Amino acid sequence: xxxxxxxxxxxxxxxxxxxxxxxxxxxxxxxxxxxxxxxxxxxxxxxxxxxxxxxxxxxxxxxxxxxxxxxxxxxxxxxxxxxxxxxxxxxxxxxxxxxxxxxxxxxxxxxxxxxxxxxxxxxxxxxxxxxxxxxxxxxxxxxxxxxxxxxxxxxxxxxxxxxxxxxxxxxxxxxxxxxxxxxxxxxxxxxxxxxxxxxxxxxxxxxxxxxxxxxxxxxxxxxxxxxxxxxxxxxxxxxxxxxxxxxxxxxxxxxxxxxxxxxxxx
Amino acid sequence: xxxxxxxxxxxxxxxxxxxxxxxxxxxxxxxxxxxxxxxxxxxxxxxxxxxxxxxxxxxxxxxxxxxxxxxxxxxxxxxxxxxxxxxxxxxxxxxxxxxxxxxxxxxxxxxxxxxxxxxxxxxxxxxxxxxxxxxxxxxxxxxxxxxxxxxxxxxxxxxxxxxxxxxxxxxxxxxxxxxxxxxxxxxxxxxxxxxxxxxxxxxxxxxxxxxxxxxxxxxxxxxxxxxxxxxxxxxxxxxxxxxxxxxxxxxxxxxxxxxxxxxxxx
Numbered sequence: 001x002x003x004x005x006x007x008x009x010x011x012x013x014x015x016x017x018x019x020x021x022x023x024x025x026x027x028x029x030x031x032x033x034x035x036x037x038x039x040x041x042x043x044x045x046x047x048x049x050x051x052x053x054x055x056x057x058x059x060x061x062x063x064x065x066x067x068x069x070x071x072x073x074x075x076x077x078x079x080x081x082x083x084x085x086x087x088x089x090x091x092x093x094x095x096x097x098x099x100x101x102x103x104x105x106x107x108x109x110x111x112x113x114x115x116x117x118x119x120x121x122x123x124x125x126x127x128x129x130x131x132x133x134x135x136x137x138x139x140x141x142x143x144x145x146x147x148x149x150x151x152x153x154x155x156x157x158x159x160x161x162x163x164x165x166x167x168x169x170x171x172x173x174x175x176x177x178x179x180x181x182x183x184x185x186x187x188x189x190x191x192x193x194x195x196x197x198x199x200x201x202x203x204x205x206x207x208x209x210x211x212x213x214x215x216x217x218x219x220x221x222x223x224x225x226x227x228x229x230x231x232x233x234x235x236x237x238x239x240x241x242x243x244x245x246x247x248x249x250x251x252x253x254x255x256x257x258x259x260x261x262x263x264x265x266x
Numbered sequence: 267x268x269x270x271x272x273x274x275x276x277x278x279x280x281x282x283x284x285x286x287x288x289x290x291x292x293x294x295x296x297x298x299x300x301x302x303x304x305x306x307x308x309x310x311x312x313x314x315x316x317x318x319x320x321x322x323x324x325x326x327x328x329x330x331x332x333x334x335x336x337x338x339x340x341x342x343x344x345x346x347x348x349x350x351x352x353x354x355x356x357x358x359x360x361x362x363x364x365x366x367x368x369x370x371x372x373x374x375x376x377x378x379x380x381x382x383x384x385x386x387x388x389x390x391x392x393x394x395x396x397x398x399x400x401x402x403x404x405x406x407x408x409x410x411x412x413x414x415x416x417x418x419x420x421x422x423x424x425x426x427x428x429x430x431x432x433x434x435x436x437x438x439x440x441x442x443x444x445x446x447x448x449x450x451x452x453x454x455x456x457x458x459x460x461x462x463x464x465x466x467x468x469x470x471x472x473x474x475x476x477x478x479x480x481x482x483x484x485x486x487x488x489x490x491x492x493x494x495x496x497x498x499x500x501x502x503x504x505x506x507x508x509x510x511x512x513x514x515x516x517x518x519x520x521x522x523x524x525x526x527x528x529x530x531x532x
Binding site: 003011012013014015018019022023024026027028029030038039063067069083085087088090091092094095098099101103104105106119123126130133155157158161162165166251252253254257258260261 | 269277278279280281284285288289290292293294295296304305329333335349351353354356357358360361364365367369370371372385389392396399421423424427428431432517518519520523524526527
């Protein structure tokens with residue numbers, strides 16, 4: 001039997017989904033079934049939800065994680081036959097005391113363009129990442145906060161996109177090619193921007209795995225080629241004192257957040 | 267005086283940053299200064315942090331939002347001279363009781379590739395979105411979960427990327443061009459995939475604003491051209507019964523989460 005879990009938000013629900021998954025990942029042996037209810041912003045919607053949950057006939061009551069802001073909706077949800085974790089109720093009251101200020105209880109717009117001064121900048125950074133992907137053009141490299149380098153398929157592109165979308169970082173990426181490995185030097189366009197460079201490292205075995213999915217049985221995906229590239233690029237990184245992050249076991253989110261502290265140093 | 271706010275995580279910190287910003291957005295009149303400390307996973311790191319915070323000389327004590335999992339680190343942070351909101355402490359204990367199971371207290375990997383069964387799929391979806399951006403190719407449209415249409419600069423590309431990165435949705439987008447507006451019909455490649463189409467709507471005024479930044483004083487950015495396109499596309503949407511979302515006041519995160527429910531209907 002899977003335990004029913006509801007994420008309830010009056011906005012996108014992105015935050016409460018992330019928090020709920022994080023908390024429940026601490027109970028690996030249990031099985032959960034997740035439902036996210038977004039834009040629950042009227043009494044009508046909350047009444048429908050309460051009816052569904054009260055009518056649930058499983059033995060174990062559902063878990064509800066909520067970030068509803070409106071007091072009336074929260075009160076209504078609080079009376080449902082389930083275990084309710086009301087994030088706003090839990091934290092806003094102590095915050096009001098500490099900050100000696102009443103919460104506005106206006107709908108949160110964490111992901112809204114209006115409240116997000118940063119928004120236009122984030123979108124511009126996404127366009128920048130797309131334009132400066134894979135060395136497509138080098139005309140705008142001077143605007144880059146960071147230039148990712150690494151073997152083909154080490155995750156440069158999605159990492160750039162995530163840095164742009166989430167943090168508004170202007171991230172370009174540049175592919176090193178056979179010739180760079182043979183000459184064992186950085187291409188000129190990178191050599192003069194050494195301070196912006198950041199290198200992605202990966203084991204040859206993992207690189208082979210990823211490339212094999214892309215181009216099965218190719219020279220490109222052979223362990224020999226992967227070992228050669230990984231080895232040469234490692235030397236390039238060391239000789240040019242380039243900061244690196246090992247991406248072998250890391251997600252794009254992890255790689256991006258590992259890179260962030262370097263942006264202040266670069 | 268800005269109130270100091272620390273987000274402390276043993277992993278990426280993405281979740282606690284989002285929750286903290288959401289809570290504090292309820293206190294719009296106050297000023298905060300945010301610092302995120304990621305990968306705080308040793309006693310050494312937590313001791314350094316505590317020293318910094320205990321040494322803070324401002325009148326108002328800092329706020330700390332933490333998702334640390336390790337009990338020893340949490341206990342140490344709990345004794346610092348600040349207002350500590352310990353998400354794990356707050357929720358894991360009641361969850362353990364409800365679920366009748368001990369939390370593993372292993373480092374969370376909400377954004378790790380290992381624990382994220384979904385991860386390879388998300389990355390594949392990002393590649394798909396890049397390959398099927400702006401009608402670059404139509405060879406893979408059959409694999410699309412959704413095909414976004416809308417005027418140029420209405421946000422199709424970043425929305426596709428967000429749907430892919432966050433939710434593993436295979437999202438393509440296709441630009442309607444002058445000819446489509448003149449003939450007032452969907453291009454053939456879309457007409458036969460009507461069930462996967464989703465339309466982005468926007469006001470002519472907002473569209474003009476965005477295009478003006480891109481190509482100042484152009485015909486493309488003129489209010490006349492924007493009005494014409496917005497009008498024609500609205501008729502196309504209605505005549506073809508295409509679901510739509512008004513993006514005028516919405517962020518990419520909002521647009522994406524508004525589209526999600528339609529994926530089950532498409």
